[in-house]
Amino acid sequence: MSHLRVACRHRFPTGFDLDVDFTTDERMIALFGPSGAGKTSILMAIAGFLSPESGRISWGDHVLFDSALSLSVAPDKRRLGVVFQDQRLFPHLSVEQNLRYGQRRRQGNGSAPAVERIIEVLDLGTMLGRRPDTLSGGEGQRLALGRALMSAPELLLMDEPVAAVDESRRGTILGYVDRIIHEWDLPTLYVSHHRAEVQRLADWVVALDGGRVVQEGDPEEVLGAAGLAGSNGEPVNLLRLVRPVRSSDGAWLACVPGTRGEVCVRLPHVDAPPSDPTYVQFAASDVMLARGEVVRLSARNRFPARIEELVPRHGHIFAALSVADQRLWAEVTNDAVRDLGMAPGVEVTCLVKTAALEVLE
Amino acid sequence: MVGLTSAEWTAVSLSLRVALWAVALSLPFGVALGWLLARRDFRGKIFVETLVNLTLVLPPVVTGYLLLRLFGRQGWIGGWLEEVFGIQIAFTWWAAAIASAALGFPLMVRAIRLAFQGVDRRLEEAARSLGASRVDSFLSISLPLARPGIIAGAVLAFARSLGEFGATITFAGNIPGETRTLPLGVFTEMNRAGGGASSTRLAIVAVLLAAAALAFSEWLERRGRSS
Numbered sequence: 001m002s003h004l005r006v007a008c009r010h011r012f013p014t015g016f017d018l019d020v021d022f023t024t025d026e027r028m029i030a031l032f033g034p035s036g037a038g039k040t041s042i043l044m045a046i047a048g049f050l051s052p053e054s055g056r057i058s059w060g061d062h063v064l065f066d067s068a069l070s071l072s073v074a075p076d077k078r079r080l081g082v083v084f085q086d087q088r089l090f091p092h093l094s095v096e097q098n099l100r101y102g103q104r105r106r107q108g109n110g111s112a113p114a115v116e117r118i119i120e121v122l123d124l125g126t127m128l129g130r131r132p133d134t135l136s137g138g139e140g141q142r143l144a145l146g147r148a149l150m151s152a153p154e155l156l157l158m159d160e161p162v163a164a165v166d167e168s169r170r171g172t173i174l175g176y177v178d179r180i181i182h183e184w185d186l187p188t189l190y191v192s193h194h195r196a197e198v199q200r201l202a203d204w205v206v207a208l209d210g211g212r213v214v215q216e217g218d219p220e221e222v223l224g225a226a227g228l229a230g231s232n233g234e235p236v237n238l239l240r241l242v243r244p245v246r247s248s249d250g251a252w253l254a255c256v257p258g259t260r261g262e263v264c265v266r267l268p269h270v271d272a273p274p275s276d277p278t279y280v281q282f283a284a285s286d287v288m289l290a291r292g293e294v295v296r297l298s299a300r301n302r303f304p305a306r307i308e309e310l311v312p313r314h315g316h317i318f319a320a321l322s323v324a325d326q327r328l329w330a331e332v333t334n335d336a337v338r339d340l341g342m343a344p345g346v347e348v349t350c351l352v353k354t355a356a357l358e359v360l361e
Numbered sequence: 362m363v364g365l366t367s368a369e370w371t372a373v374s375l376s377l378r379v380a381l382w383a384v385a386l387s388l389p390f391g392v393a394l395g396w397l398l399a400r401r402d403f404r405g406k407i408f409v410e411t412l413v414n415l416t417l418v419l420p421p422v423v424t425g426y427l428l429l430r431l432f433g434r435q436g437w438i439g440g441w442l443e444e445v446f447g448i449q450i451a452f453t454w455w456a457a458a459i460a461s462a463a464l465g466f467p468l469m470v471r472a473i474r475l476a477f478q479g480v481d482r483r484l485e486e487a488a489r490s491l492g493a494s495r496v497d498s499f500l501s502i503s504l505p506l507a508r509p510g511i512i513a514g515a516v517l518a519f520a521r522s523l524g525e526f527g528a529t530i531t532f533a534g535n536i537p538g539e540t541r542t543l544p545l546g547v548f549t550e551m552n553r554a555g556g557g558a559s560s561t562r563l564a565i566v567a568v569l570l571a572a573a574a575l576a577f578s579e580w581l582e583r584r585g586r587s588s
Binding site: 047048049074075076079080081082084086088090091092101102105106107147148150151 | 481483484486487488490491492493494495497498501502505
């Protein structure tokens with residue numbers, strides 16, 4: 001039973017207003033959105049460290065919080081594991097004592113992960129005798145993951161677990177997160193503002209902005225389409241590219257597979273060979289649309305696209321396009337829509353400057 | 362030290378006993394109050410803070426007088442203790458310990474409060490999320506992390522105790538072997554014809570004890586910083 005229901009409303013002294021309501025049966029849930037969207041507050045409310053003014057939070061058969069019933073289960077009785085963004089390792093205890101802290105306080109769960117296996121999977125064996133202040137950011141985060149697992153949680157809450165780690169080590173930590181999720185098949189709620197992380201880990205995405213749920217669904221739907229990136233709430237494009245190959249002039253190309261043929265994108269200059277798959281992100285305002293034949297233009301990336309929908313928003317028009325099997329957005333003016341005769345179903349050419357592409361890790 | 366007379370030894374050992382008991386009696390309250398002031402906001406907090414710090418600025422003689430009114434045979438607490446248990450506090454070495462505790466208490470609470478304020482509350486949350494109850498997280502996380510400060514507070518109160526004079530002489534009197542502590546001994550010998558050598562010897566012991574207590578507290582602080 002992994003049914004998570006979160007409904008809460010809370011006004012913070014700062015004036016920030018959180019008002020969310022979502023439900024999911026998926027096991028790997030991501031709360032996604034820019035910083036200040038309310039992701040961590042929701043996690044803290046589930047963990048029991050924030051009592052919303054009103055609402056109800058339940059997990060499986062357990063009601064954790066219900067303002068109408070004046071019910072709030074104590075944080076230590078919720079059987080949740082929390083991996084905090086800032087690690088929060090106990091400085092006066094050794095690595096092993098940190099790990100054992102939760103183990104000694106387990107609350108009857110037969111299928112608890114074996115201690116030895118946790119140490120093995122997270123490669124903690126060589127650092128058991130050390131003090132937390134001697135650990136690197138990545139080692140500390142592995143310990144934080146292990147410590148949370150040791151308490152045999154029924155739901156694991158992770159708040160930006162790679163944020164405290166150097167840019168270069170993030171992939172490694174993400175690999176460990178991946179391993180523990182698969183090894184123990186633990187229901188997980190993952191908080192992140194990082195699109196690629198969410199895409200990689202989540203089965204279900206709840207996108208937040210300004211304390212509200214703006215979209216929820218599977219990752220492709222939420223992140224690939226009108227997924228929002230900036231706090232301005234404008235759609236941002238994300239393309240999933242596979243099989244990067246090096247062209248004769250040294251630049252990397254990667255393609256979007258599609259049932260109606262694939263579309264290839266020229267990547268901006270990168271030092272290392274791109275990963276497979278690679279994600280590129282670009283703003284809707286960086287996409288140009290053309291009708292008819294396009295000749296002698298500097299934009300290197302041109303793909304055939306079909307207009308699916310025209311959405312007026314913030315005084316502009318956003319054209320929803322299907323490119324191969326993925327969704328892209330282009331920001332266009334009313335004039336352009338009229339002059340080019342753009343309407344749903346019309347075939348256009350989509351142009352993006354290579355320099356506008358941001359390659360995500 | 363070999364040069365001390367038996368009366369002088371008595372004064373020194375009595376001083377140490379009184380100071381130890383003063384710390385032992387006040388430490389549980391000091392920890393509780395230090396934690397409360399560091400971690401909780403409540404109505405009347407300023408009133409409690411003022412009350413705790415009052416003996417820091419009040420003339421010790423006044424503190425001793427108030428204690429006498431409270432614990433004396435006609436006092437609220439003293440009268441009750443005498444009636445129910447037949448115990449007399451005033452003018453016994455217990456009175457000296459209580460007087461010392463009252464004077465050292467603000468110093469102790471201040472150090473302990475600072476120690477708890479220095480403990481990251483987020484660590485307590487982490488402990489709760491791992492299944493520790495409120496009390497458990499206090500005992501396993503907050504208390505060990507605040508320990509250097511708590512010990513420093515206890516040492517400070519102990520040292521303050523060794524120097525207590527005004528409240529002791531008012532509330533406990535100056536009874537040889539019972540309440541004549543080291544400072545009272547110095548005072549008595551000073552006022553006695555031919556007591557100059559004795560008061561000098563006692564004064565040297567007082568300096569040594571005070572220096573030892575300060576050195577110990579300094580050592581604790583350094584150890585706390587390096588670990």
